[in-house]
Amino acid sequence: MFKAVLDIVFPPVCLLCGARALKKGFCEGCASLIEKERITSPICTVCGIPFTSSRGVDHACGRCVEQPPSFTAARSAFIFEGRVLDAIHKLKYGGDTSVAAPLADLVSGSIGGHSPCMVVPVPLHTGRLRERGFNQSLLVARELSRILSLPLIYDRLKRTRDTGQQVGLKAVERKKNVSGAFTLVEPGLFKGKKVLLVDDVITTGATLNECSKVLKRSGAEVIALTVARAVKL
Numbered sequence: 001m002f003k004a005v006l007d008i009v010f011p012p013v014c015l016l017c018g019a020r021a022l023k024k025g026f027c028e029g030c031a032s033l034i035e036k037e038r039i040t041s042p043i044c045t046v047c048g049i050p051f052t053s054s055r056g057v058d059h060a061c062g063r064c065v066e067q068p069p070s071f072t073a074a075r076s077a078f079i080f081e082g083r084v085l086d087a088i089h090k091l092k093y094g095g096d097t098s099v100a101a102p103l104a105d106l107v108s109g110s111i112g113g114h115s116p117c118m119v120v121p122v123p124l125h126t127g128r129l130r131e132r133g134f135n136q137s138l139l140v141a142r143e144l145s146r147i148l149s150l151p152l153i154y155d156r157l158k159r160t161r162d163t164g165q166q167v168g169l170k171a172v173e174r175k176k177n178v179s180g181a182f183t184l185v186e187p188g189l190f191k192g193k194k195v196l197l198v199d200d201v202i203t204t205g206a207t208l209n210e211c212s213k214v215l216k217r218s219g220a221e222v223i224a225l226t227v228a229r230a231v232k233l
């Protein structure tokens with residue numbers, strides 16, 4: 001009732017363009033532009049990369065066959081372009097944390113047939129966290145834990161050193177940059193657990209793979225989920 005009154009006094013506006021919004025944070029126009037970026041089959045069954053040809057079925061890509069990653073599967077809902085890029089930038093650099101919940105809502109269906117039992121966000125280093133004031137991955141993870149009714153474990157996986165910006169680094173450099181940067185506070189907590197590891201964007205997968213390596217070492221299986229996948233470094 002109170003919310004209904006509020007909606008009349010302050011009609012919900014789109015978080016991206018200010019037009020009158022639908023219930024979930026974006027207007028019809030922005031919502032359809034976001035959907036235009038949605039990743040669809042065929043994709044790699046392991047890393048989730050979409051194949052260029054729209055024909056054929058999902059299968060493991062060459063890279064995953066040659067060098068299997070530490071996660072069982074990685075999935076992204078969208079390509080990191082257009083309105084999706086706008087939304088993530090607004091959250092990450094614009095500090096508009098209200099974008100996290102509607103984004104999580106659009107992403108939750110992308111874990112496919114996997115059934116994780118806990119949600120873990122990719123952590124920021126404390127220095128970076130202080131600078132930004134929030135961890136965008138935690139905000140998305142918190143919303144996902146609510147939607148999927150799974151516990152949120154946000155303080156047991158730690159980033160032990162500031163790895164700086166990965167933007168502009170080549171794949172090999174990214175891998176080296178995050179190597180050994182994560183640790184578990186309570187490894188026993190993850191033994192035999194299927195973890196949903198959440199980040200905002202996957203680029204080469206180096207960060208997600210490094211976190212997965214640490215989780216796997218303690219006996220966990222990792223399904224990685226990101227809002228978007230960058231198509232260029």
Ligand SMILES: [Zn+2]
Pocket residue numbers: 014015016017018019026027028029030031
């Ligand atoms: Zn809009």
Ligand SMILES: [Zn+2]
Pocket residue numbers: 044045046047048049060061062063064
């Ligand atoms: Zn792959």
